[in-house]
Each structure stands twice: as structure tokens, then as C-alpha cells.
Amino acid sequence: MPTVVLMDASLSMTRPVSLEGSEEFQRKNLAVHGLTMLFEHMATNYRLEFTALVVFSSLWELMVPFTRDYNTLQEALNNLEDYDKTCLESALQGVSNIVQQEWGSTCPCQVVLVTDGALGIGRGSLRHSLATMKQRGEDKKFPLPFPFPSKLYIMCISNAEELQATDAMDNLEQLLTLSGGEGHIFTMDGPLCLKSVQAMFGKLIDQAYTPFHAVLRCGNLASDVQVFPRPEPVLLDDEVDPVPKAVLTELEIVGFIEIGDIASPPVLSRHLVLPIAVNKEADEVGAGTTDDMEEDTSTNQMAGKSPNFCVLLHGSLKVEGMVALVQLGPDWYGMLYSQADSKKKSNLMMSLFEPGPEPLPWLGKISQLGPISDALENPYGEDDSKSPFPVQPKNKRSYAQNVTVWIKASGLQTDVQKILRNARKLPEKTQTFYKELNRLRKAALAFGFWELLKCVAELLERECTLLPDSAHPDAAFQLSHAAQQLKLASTGDSQYAAFEHNITPMLTDFSGGGGGADRM
Numbered sequence: 001m002p003t004v005v006l007m008d009a010s011l012s013m014t015r016p017v018s019l020e021g022s023e024e025f026q027r028k029n030l031a032v033h034g035l036t037m038l039f040e041h042m043a044t045n046y047r048l049e050f051t052a053l054v055v056f057s058s059l060w061e062l063m064v065p066f067t068r069d070y071n072t073l074q075e076a077l078n079n080l081e082d083y084d085k086t087c088l089e090s091a092l093q094g095v096s097n098i099v100q101q102e103w104g105s106t107c108p109c110q111v112v113l114v115t116d117g118a119l120g121i122g123r124g125s126l127r128h129s130l131a132t133m134k135q136r137g138e139d140k141k142f143p144l145p146f147p148f149p150s151k152l153y154i155m156c157i158s159n160a161e162e163l164q165a166t167d168a169m170d171n172l173e174q175l176l177t178l179s180g181g182e183g184h185i186f187t188m189d190g191p192l193c194l195k196s197v198q199a200m201f202g203k204l205i206d207q208a209y210t211p212f213h214a215v216l217r218c219g220n221l222a223s224d225v226q227v228f229p230r231p232e233p234v235l236l237d238d239e240v241d242p243v244p245k246a247v248l249t250e251l252e253i254v255g256f257i258e259i260g261d262i263a264s265p266p267v268l269s270r271h272l273v274l275p276i277a278v279n280k281e282a283d284e285v286g287a288g289t290t291d292d293m294e295e296d297t298s299t300n301q302m303a304g305k306s307p308n309f310c311v312l313l314h315g316s317l318k319v320e321g322m323v324a325l326v327q328l329g330p331d332w333y334g335m336l337y338s339q340a341d342s343k344k345k346s347n348l349m350m351s352l353f354e355p356g357p358e359p360l361p362w363l364g365k366i367s368q369l370g371p372i373s374d375a376l377e378n379p380y381g382e383d384d385s386k387s388p389f390p391v392q393p394k395n396k397r398s399y400a401q402n403v404t405v406w407i408k409a410s411g412l413q414t415d416v417q418k419i420l421r422n423a424r425k426l427p428e429k430t431q432t433f434y435k436e437l438n439r440l441r442k443a444a445l446a447f448g449f450w451e452l453l454k455c456v457a458e459l460l461e462r463e464c465t466l467l468p469d470s471a472h473p474d475a476a477f478q479l480s481h482a483a484q485q486l487k488l489a490s491t492g493d494s495q496y497a498a499f500e501h502n503i504t505p506m507l508t509d510f511s512g513g514g515g516g517a518d519r520m
């Protein structure tokens with residue numbers, strides 16, 4: 001989950017802060033101190049995080065594009081210049097453009113806004129932007145909410161009392177609401193000093209940048225791992241009082257399955273699984289990336305001199321072409337698999353399924369899966385020519401029935417044309433004509449599409465008038481009869497519009513019509 005640090009470089013950030021027993025500090029210096037603390041933490045615990053640095057005043061500038069080099073970020077932070085007034089709206093639009101260019105509109109992103117709470121004066125100020133939001137056209141919309149999933153963390157180099165003395169806190173709360181409500185506003189407790197800013201950024205780290213450590217187990221084998229990014233709690237919409245479900249720190253592998261059987265399942269999120277026990281020489285490998293696992297030395301390079309179950313699992317899944325089903329919590333599962341980063345590098349990934357005992361219908365209930373050795377005969381066949389999946393449901397699903405669905409106009413047009421084609425071949429196609437007619441009639445009644453029945457009746461009457469002189473006499477009788485029955489059904493009268501009722505061929509005295517007198 002990439003991070004954009006949005007740093008306020010306006011003149012108000014140069015306001016002095018009195019610190020006892022030391023030289024005079026500016027609010028900008030406190031902000032730099034807090035961000036230095038954040039970057040140091042991320043360099044140690046979130047070294048795979050991509051971070052960008054944007055500064056703004058009346059204009060905005062991308063100081064450092066997305067990078068994992070925190071030395072570059074720190075150097076840019078130490079060389080910040082002072083600019084003019086605050087214009088937050090243009091900076092937020094800049095963040096939106098930067099993230100979409102680099103990551104698209106589906107990748108979640110965290111935005112850390114560092115400001116002193118002085119949000120500008122007059123045109124371009126946050127107060128003015130919020131007041132004029134509803135008076136704009138589509139081409140000048142306010143940039144929040146972002147077009148990508150995001151969390152907005154606002155770090156105020158001010159205390160709550162100072163912000164509440166003006167309407168700054170109200171404006172910031174409205175900004176957070178516009179962003180989707182995901183995030184938090186942090187203020188400094190007590191006097192503005194280094195200790196207070198450290199405590200504030202410490203709260204941000206605890207909430208957004210705490211690494212997720214877990215133990216990955218399979219039978220008697222276990223390995224300490226870090227899951228990156230941190231899995232978010234999940235709320236179930238179908239519960240009356242939903243309680244967030246969190247991934248447990250004990251991840252238990254319950255079995256293995258071939259990639260072809262699990263296919264490309266729907267997932268909530270994807271995460272990198274990193275082995276924790278690595279030596280310093282293997283720092284690049286310790287990020288969870290391995291060279292070609294066919295080399296004998298790759299496993300030892302990844303985990304230093306110590307055997308590591310996580311590395312063994314990764315190599316086995318890659319070579320065998322399988323995935324591991326892992327239990328994340330009660331009735332909650334995911335899968336572990338090897339994903340290639342390039343020709344020589346691959347990662348051990350974990351995808352989270354929807355909570356529930358049966359997240360993938362074609363596998364059935366995960367708890368009811370078992371080893372092949374427990375089966376009376378090999379479910380894959382002696383030569384792997386068959387598969388036990390997908391599991392067939394006991395009850396036939398409604399969408400598996402032979403029902404008529406019109407999603408597009410072309411589908412309805414095709415069904416009407418089919419009836420007309422058969423109408424022109426009466427009486428030879430009497431049975432097919434009435435079969436298609438009744439199928440359309442039932443669908444129209446189910447949808448309450450009375451006008452369709454009336455229109456098809458008019459089409460049949462027109463076909464009757466266009467019959468050539470050489471047409472069989474029975475054709476005209478059948479078309480007139482069908483048109484009359486559809487008109488009666490279009491009135492909605494229960495006597496003629498019963499769903500179970502079928503229109504049957506009209507009995508005539510003509511016997512040479514190829515079955516015109518046969519009932520369906």
C-alpha cells in the first residue's frame with residue numbers, strides 16, 4: 001500500500017516555537033522531525049513500502065517520486081524551502097494525479113497530510129473550497145473523495161485548543177469525511193515541542209504502520225513471518241450487528257490443492273509473506289524474494305544459515321504448481337501461493353477470501369475437504385484425467401434452470417424473430433411455433449411486460465395478412481388464434497394470464513397440415 005506524504009511548505013509553517021534551553025524552532029522543524037521518525041520506522045519495518053513526497057503552498061511539487069530509498073526522502077525533507085500561502089485543494093488534486101499515473105485507480109493508498117492547521121485565506125483556501133463545492137461543474141469538482149481506495153491521515157503541528165479557536169478543526173473534519181472517513185486527525189498534546197510531535201507521529205505509526213507479525217504453521221513445522229501490508233479487519237454486511245473480523249496471528253495451513261482446481265478465485269486483498277529470521281547479508285532476499293528455487297543454494301541464501309519453513313513452503317509451492325489453503329480465523333480462509341516478480345524472482349503471497357465456510361462454491365465447504373488417501377479411489381483418476389471439482393450442488397440452482405432472460409434488446413429481438421420464422425413455416429412448424437410462443441409469453445408475464453404480448457400479437461396479425469395465396473389454410477387460423485390469446489393475456493385477466501397456462505394449437509378440419517391438429 002503506497003504512501004504519499006503531503007507536506008505544507010507555506011509561510012505559516014515558519015512560525016516560531018519556543019523550546020526551553022535550546023535555539024528557536026519553527027513548526028516546519030517539528031514537522032521534519034516527526035516525518036524523520038516515520039521514515040526511520042518505515043525503513044526498518046516497512047522497507048517494501050513505496051513512498052512519495054509532495055510539498056505545497058499555492059502550488060504543489062513532487063519532490064520525490066515513489067521510492068523505497070528513505071535516504072532520498074530524508075535528504076529532500078531536510079532541504080525544503082519556504083513558499084507562499086496555503087492552497088490545499090490543488091495539492092490534493094496533484095496527489096490524485098500522481099497516484100493514478102503510478103498505480104491506477106484500484107490500488108489502495110495512504111495519504112499523510114502534514115500541516116499547521118492554517119488553511120489559507122480567501123480564494124484557494126480550504127474554507128473557500130468547501131463553501132463552493134456544490135456550485136461547481138463536473139470539470140472543476142473537488143478532488144475528494146479520491147478515485148482510488150485511500151486513507152487520509154492529517155498530522156496537525158498544532159494542539160486541539162489552537163485549532164478549535166478557529167473553524168480549522170471543523171474544516172479538517174469535513175475534509176476527512178469527504179475522503180470517505182477512512183483515516184484520522186492527529187493533534188499535538190500539550191506544548192509544541194519535540195516530545196509532543198514524537199508522541200503524535202508515534203500514534204500514527206501504531207495505527208497505520210505497525211507491522212503484522214504472525215506464526216505460519218503446518219503440522220509440526222512453523223515459521224515466524226511478517227504479512228505486508230497489514231491485513232485490515234473485515235465487516236460482514238449480512239450480520240445484524242457486524243463485528244470486524246481480524247486475521248489471527250496464528251496462521252494454520254489446512255491443506256494443499258492444485259492451482260488448476262482453485263483457478264482465479266475472488267479475493268478481498270493480497271499480501272506479501274516475508275520470513276522474519278534472516279541475516280543482514282541476505283537483506284534483499286529477506287524481503288521475501290527468491291532466486292530460481294531450483295538452485296540448491298537459494299534456500300540458504302534466503303534465510304541465512306538457518307533452515308526456514310517459509311522458504312521451504314515457497315519453493316515447494318513454486319515447483320509443484322500448488323497452493324496452500326490457510327485458516328485465518330473461525331470460518332475464514334485464504335491461500336498461499338508463489339507469484340513470479342520476474343524471470344528469476346518470485347514472492348510468497350497470501351490472498352484473503354471472503355469470510356465464511358464456503359468462500360469458493362466450486363470447492364464446497366473447506367472444512368469438508370480431505371486428503372486423497374482418504375478417498376476410496378483416486379478422485380483425479382489413475383492418469384490425472386479427471387477432477388473432483390467443481391463440486392456439484394445437491395439442489396439445482398435457480399440460475400441453472402431453463403429460464404428466459406433479456407439483458408439486452410438484441411436478446412428479445414432474437415426471440416421474437418424466432419417466433420416469426422416459425423410462423424412463416426406453418427403448419428409444418430406448429431409445435432415449434434407454439435413452444436417458442438409460450439416461452440416468450442411466460443417470460444413476459446413474469447416480468448409484467450404486458451406491452452410485449454400486445455405487440456407480438458399485432459406482429460402475428462400482420463403476418464396473417466401477408467400470407468401468400470399458396471399458404472396452407474391452417475396457417476391463417478393458427479396465427480389468428482395465437483394473436484387473440486396473446487391479446488387476452490396482455491389484459492392481465494387472471495383467466496387468460498395465468499403463468500401455468502399454455503396456448504395450445506387450434507383444432508381445425510384440415511388434416512394435411514403436418515400436425516396442426518396435434519396438441520402440445
